[in-house]
Amino acid sequence: MATSKKGETRQRIIEAAYRLIAKYGYDKASVSKICDEVGITKPSVYYYFDSKEDIFLAILDDMYAPRNYDEQFRDVTNVSEFRSQLFALGHSIIAGFHDDQERHNVLAEIDLQSTRIPALANLKASLDSEMVASFDSILKRGKQIGALGEHFDTSIAAQALFILSAGMSQTVSNREEIDEDAVWDWTIERLLPIE
Template identity: 30%
Template sequence: MATPHHARRSDTRSRIQDVALKLFAEQGYEKTSLREIAERLDVTKAALYYHFKTKEDLLLSISEDLSAPVDELIAWAQGQPRTLATKQEVLRRYSDALWGATDLFRFFQENQATVRDLAIGESFRERITALSELLKEPDSSMTAQVRSLTALFAMHAGMHATQNVEGDPEEKRAAVLEVALDLLAQADADLVTN
């Protein structure tokens, strides 16, 4: 009978994470209290403390859960040959992860100063650095390296820029990915010609 209780507990944990992330994104991390999260969930503060001792613990758990696909992607890519096809697959999978965590992305965008000072800011930077290293070739021209790195950041910028644009979310995602893949192909073409 331990499994149903565990499933129920992890469901509560997920609900807490979802509500907290929405509140963090809506009103900012600093302005959101654990009491407010508990009220929104209609649970006691003690019930919330059972799962998370601090606001930062809560935010860290959200970030870790939503970043797990990126960690898996990095581990996978590090074991692959450094080909254009591998790099394209990195961008495709990163696109899936990014668009699968839109609330977290929105939170990062709107709370940059806070994120910079917290542990999640450092782990986010480490993931971006690892992805950047997988996409660029150190012995390529500066232009090719900039294109490779810009492909990654084009996904962030494109996602941010299309948030308030009318249109089908899948169409937006495809367009952003296409731009990133174009930059990567241009970087690869620079490699071949040099």
């Protein structure tokens, strides 16, 4: 029982910090404000986290919870299904970008603060690498079922899909008038000439 209460308090701290960072930015989202939001004292916060930076790292980790995009492709056995799943994956990722303005604000803070906080930059790089690896795994599955040619470079294509999705996150955040779904579809049709 105590463990779940402890986990619950920790999660409340993360969620309060998330909201405050989205509203005020990392620098102005003080530990005192987090305490006020959660209704606990500073020593209580430091029981769960060593520093405000550690809270920020926990936020990033929560935001990038393992997505394992490749799992939905494991049972795909034909080219048509692979192609459909690939289009749907992109549309799903893009829909997630549109869902939450707070998320965009926090992601902008992560980008900004990762230039100053090495641990944040390292965690972000690690999570980005996991996403590239997930795309690579999907494309390798495409090669296995004959959807992509034998000499198709899954590594470079996975990096291209990651860059495309990261850029789309930015265009959504900036509220630019771009049809991200159409761009994803166009890219898939050209980058991944499914045979």
